[in-house]
Amino acid sequence: QVQLVESGGGLVQAGGSLTLSCAASGIIFSINAMGWYRQAPGKQRELVAVIGSTGSTTYAVSVKGRFTISRDNAKNTVYLQMNSLKPEDTAVYYCSTRDSRGYDYWGQGTQVTVSS
Numbered sequence: 001q002v003q004l005v006e007s008g009g010g011l012v013q014a015g016g017s018l019t020l021s022c023a024a025s026g027i028i029f030s031i032n033a034m035g036w037y038r039q040a041p042g043k044q045r046e047l048v049a050v051i052g053s054t055g056s057t058t059y060a061v062s063v064k065g066r067f068t069i070s071r072d073n074a075k076n077t078v079y080l081q082m083n084s085l086k087p088e089d090t091a092v093y094y095c096s097t098r099d100s101r102g103y104d105y106w107g108q109g110t111q112v113t114v115s116s
Contacts, residue, residue, distance in 0.1 A: 002026035002105045004095045009110030012085055016114070020080040022095030022107055033098070034071060034078040038091035038112075045094070049080060063089075085114045 008020040020036065033052045039045040049069035050058045057069055068081040078095060092109040099105070 002097075002099070004097065004105055004107035006093065006095050006107040006110040009093060009112045011113045011115065014085060014087055014114055014116050016085050017081070017083045018085065018112060019082070020093055020095075020110060020112075022078045022080075024076045024078070024095075024097065027097060027099065027105075029071075029076040030073040034069075035096045036069060036078070036080045037094045037096055038089075039094070039109075040088075040091040043091075048093070051078060082112070085112075087114045087116045090114050 003025045005023045006020060008018060010018060012018055031053050033050055035050040036048040037045050038048050046060065048060050048063055049067055051069045051071050059067060066082065066084045069078065071078045090113050092111050094109045095107040097105050
């Protein structure tokens, strides 16, 4: 059974930093691409960043240069380091991965709130 458990969210002032973690189980973590998504109130869920099995990364334009996605295959964990946070970064952040059949798995989400 695949499980993704996010942690590290919270309340931070604009300009501050947070690091999110997502611990995965039930998958061969090292061969899976892992992604971070977010959903703000009244908006659709959007891609924030993705890291491939080889460590290649892709970022949304809105976070490029401020956020860094990384992975530790020994710990089955993916991270999202968020710097220079803005009020518009406020959202529930979700970790996600896709299995070989194309089925998407999601964590329960962690709330990030950035105050101005």
